[in-house]
Amino acid sequence: MSDSDLKQEVTDKYSLRGRVFSRLREDILSGKYEEGEELREVAIGEELGVSRTPVREAFRQLELEGLIRIVPNKGAYVTGISGKDVKDIYMIRSRLEGLAARWATEHITDVQLEEMEENVYLAKFHAEKGHYEQLFELDTRFHEILYEASGSKMLEHQLKDFHQYVIRVRKKTLSSARGPKSNLEHEGIMVAIRDKDGDLAEKLAHEHIINAYENLIKSGYTK
Amino acid sequence: MSDSDLKQEVTDKYSLRGRVFSRLREDILSGKYEEGEELREVAIGEELGVSRTPVREAFRQLELEGLIRIVPNKGAYVTGISGKDVKDIYMIRSRLEGLAARWATEHITDVQLEEMEENVYLAKFHAEKGHYEQLFELDTRFHEILYEASGSKMLEHQLKDFHQYVIRVRKKTLSSARGPKSNLEHEGIMVAIRDKDGDLAEKLAHEHIINAYENLIKSGYTK
DNA sequence: ATATGTATCATTGTATACAATCGTACATTA
DNA sequence: TAATGTACGATTGTATACAATGATACATAT
Numbered sequence: 048m049s050d051s052d053l054k055q056e057v058t059d060k061y062s063l064r065g066r067v068f069s070r071l072r073e074d075i076l077s078g079k080y081e082e083g084e085e086l087r088e089v090a091i092g093e094e095l096g097v098s099r100t101p102v103r104e105a106f107r108q109l110e111l112e113g114l115i116r117i118v119p120n121k122g123a124y125v126t127g128i129s130g131k132d133v134k135d136i137y138m139i140r141s142r143l144e145g146l147a148a149r150w151a152t153e154h155i156t157d158v159q160l161e162e163m164e165e166n167v168y169l170a171k172f173h174a175e176k177g178h179y180e181q182l183f184e185l186d187t188r189f190h191e192i193l194y195e196a197s198g199s200k201m202l203e204h205q206l207k208d209f210h211q212y213v214i215r216v217r218k219k220t221l222s223s224a225r226g227p228k229s230n231l232e233h234e235g236i237m238v239a240i241r242d243k244d245g246d247l248a249e250k251l252a253h254e255h256i257i258n259a260y261e262n263l264i265k266s267g268y269t270k
Numbered sequence: 271m272s273d274s275d276l277k278q279e280v281t282d283k284y285s286l287r288g289r290v291f292s293r294l295r296e297d298i299l300s301g302k303y304e305e306g307e308e309l310r311e312v313a314i315g316e317e318l319g320v321s322r323t324p325v326r327e328a329f330r331q332l333e334l335e336g337l338i339r340i341v342p343n344k345g346a347y348v349t350g351i352s353g354k355d356v357k358d359i360y361m362i363r364s365r366l367e368g369l370a371a372r373w374a375t376e377h378i379t380d381v382q383l384e385e386m387e388e389n390v391y392l393a394k395f396h397a398e399k400g401h402y403e404q405l406f407e408l409d410t411r412f413h414e415i416l417y418e419a420s421g422s423k424m425l426e427h428q429l430k431d432f433h434q435y436v437i438r439v440r441k442k443t444l445s446s447a448r449g450p451k452s453n454l455e456h457e458g459i460m461v462a463i464r465d466k467d468g469d470l471a472e473k474l475a476h477e478h479i480i481n482a483y484e485n486l487i488k489s490g491y492t493k
Numbered sequence: 494a495t496a497t498g499t500a501t502c503a504t505t506g507t508a509t510a511c512a513a514t515c516g517t518a519c520a521t522t523a
Numbered sequence: 524t525a526a527t528g529t530a531c532g533a534t535t536g537t538a539t540a541c542a543a544t545g546a547t548a549c550a551t552a553t
Contacts (some may be wrong), residue, residue, distance in 0.1 A: 055322040059342045062536070064330075097539045101321075103505085111334040120544045121503055138497070144364040152304045201358040205428070210335075237384045285506070311535070320509045326535085343514050343535055498551075500553070506543070521528070 064101035067091070068108055075114045075125055076214060082127035086115060098211050112208070133216055134260065141256035144190070147197040147206060148236055148252035149245045153200030163192050163237045171228040182226045187214070189233050195250070196240070215265070227260045232258065287324035290314070291331055298337045299438055305350035309338060314392040328438050335431070356439055360483035364476050366413070367413070370420040370429060371459055371475035377421030384463060388414050390457045392431055397450040405453075410437070412456050416475070439486070448485045455481065 059065035071091065074080055086097045095102075106123050110114045110218035126131045137175070154164075166189045173181040190210060194203040230256045279307045282288035294314065297303055311322045318325075329346050338346045378386075389412050396404040413433060417426040425487070455478040462471035 059340070062342055065342075065538080083548090087503095099505090100537055104327055107327045107330045108334050111331050117282070119285055119288075121546095122504075131422075131426060135422045139366065139425060139428065144367055145360065146361060195383060199354075199358045201355060202362060239455065243305055283495080310533095312533095322535090323507055323509090344516090345534070370542095494551080494553105497551080498549105498550100500543100500549085502545100502547085504543105507541085509538100509540080511536100515532105515534080515536105516528105517544085519528105519530085520536080521526100523524100523526080 048153055050258070061108065062101070062104075063097045064104045067095055067097060067101050068105040068201065071105055072114060075109070076211060080125045084125045086123045086125065088123075107212055115211070125173055126183075128212060133213070134262070136209050136213055137256055137260035139262075140206065140213070141253050141260075143202060143206055144193065144256050145249040145253035147193050147199075148248035150198055150202070151184060151193055151196035151240045152243045152245045152248050153201070155196040155240055159192055159196045160241060162235075163189065163196075163240070166192065167230060167234045167237055170226075170233065173256060174227040174230055179226065180228075183217070186229060186233075193236070225266075229255070229262075274326070285324070286318075286320045287327045289322060290318055290324050291328040293318060293333055294328055294337070295337060298332070299434060303348045303437065307348045307372045309346045309348065311346075316332055336435070351435060351438060356436070356486070359432050360479055360486075363429065363436070364479035364483075366425060366429055366432075367416065367479050368472040368476035368489055370416050370422075370425055371463060371471035373421055374419035375466045375468045375471050378419040382419045383460075386412065386419070386460050386463070387420055389415065390453060390460055393453040393456065394450075397453050406413065406440070409452060409456075416459070425479055448482070448489075452478070452482065452485075463464055 061070065080086065084246045086106070087104045092099050092102045106115065106117060110117045110123070111221075114126060151159075153165050166185055170182060170185040170189070170257060173185065187210070191207070196211075232251065235245045236248060236251045236255060239251055283292065294309070303309065307330070311325045315325045317323050329338065329340060333340045333346070336349060339349050340346045374382075389408055393405060393408045393412070396408065410433070414430070417429045417433075420426060455474065459471060459474045459478060462474055
């Protein structure tokens with residue numbers, strides 16, 4: 048890992064602040080806190096058994112991650128994601144995933160490729176069985192592997208961030224019927240990467256995200 | 271502005287933390303602090319006349335912005351940008367600027383378009399005169415207008431972040447002879463946007479960044 | 494009745510005190 | 524001499540005290 052990668056890996060798991068940050072992030076993304084809900088420093092601190100200081104520092108970071116919005120002298124509020132935000136994220140991701148796939152053709156390791164193949168294979172099984180929970184996990188992991196295989200910490204971080212946001216949305220449309228089709232597209236991307244066909248990999252990954260978005264809309268996501 | 275835009279605008283100018291954050295950010299980007307230099311909470315606090323608390327909170331944010339790296343229980347260090355980071359950033363930007371240009375064809379306002387035209391016109395003048403400092407400012411501004419004209423706060427923030435990083439690098443290669451050529455490309459992008467030709471705008475903006483990177487390399491940037 | 498002023502309280506903003514940690518210098522030992 | 528142990532100081536991590544701010548409720552005036 049480049050000693051100078053921007054967009055730092057978050058975050059120090061062993062400090063109180065780090066634990067508060069991770070916990071809050073999880074809780075927000077999982078939907079424990081409603082959109083717009085106010086987070087009070089003391090309350091959060093008491094819940095996690097820490098003072099306000101680490102909570103405040105975690106808040107500052109969550110603000111920059113876009114998960115909460117801090118109004119000076121007033122409070123911290125869980126941010127919502129508008130329909131337009133979701134669309135923008137998908138469109139941005141479509142470009143960047145394409146780039147990641149292209150770079151993966153150059154940088155993927157044997158281990159990563161193997162995990163990708165296994166992922167596709169396993170997903171095929173779960174798709175047939177209708178195991179949506181597992182499909183969801185495999186889908187998430189497929190994209191993570193892709194990001195890692197890009198060989199770019201910068202790109203990896205960007206995409207992981209976006210992916211995180213979208214998870215909130217994706218969970219709502221989990222049981223849609225896209226599973227098998229999505230996995231077929233994964234397979235195509237995987238094969239293109241294996242064949243070191245950069246142009247094709249980029250094109251397929253790009254289309255994959257566009258398709259995912261269109262499916263999201265079709266399955267009735269609005270906000 | 272969407273009340274739910276992720277990637278918050280940074281930051282509360284009127285709190286001490288906000289001032290510390292902005293000041294440190296400026297100082298790092300301007301090169302006042304060397305890469306790798308250690309930032310001590312007390313020293314920074316004394317310099318700015320505040321206690322450690324707002325400094326620490328600003329540090330946490332700067333860390334997430336990627337400008338410093340915090341080693342737990344040890345210290346905060348100004349991050350360096352490797353040659354590969356720079357390349358990755360340019361490649362990512364090339365995709366996203368393309369997207370921004372495409373969206374700008376749909377969302378640009380008359381006022382924005384006018385400023386863009388004026389920008390190109392003025393730059394032509396300064397390019398002839400060899401006014402590199404002004405060219406630099408105009409170039410920066412051109413891209414900012416483009417980001418704003420995209421109509422996507424998400425994309426705008428992403429690109430502004432990347433642009434910031436790159437400014438550190440660009441300053442080193444300021445007086446290269448690319449000014450006029452770059453401005454011609456700006457003009458092309460501007461015309462494509464004015465003509466509402468999304469495909470062309472995306473293509474030109476994409477190429478523009480690639481060219482900028484190649485010029486950077488040619489003019490001897492290494493690290 | 495509505496508008497405005499004011500007291501009060503909850504909450505955030507900041508400073509500071511204390512605890513934990515890390516690095517260094519020096520002593521000790523083989 | 525080289526390796527290891529240890530004490531000390533500098534720095535960060537956390538808790539808490541106090542200040543500033545904003546919201547609310549109630550009183551007062553028009």
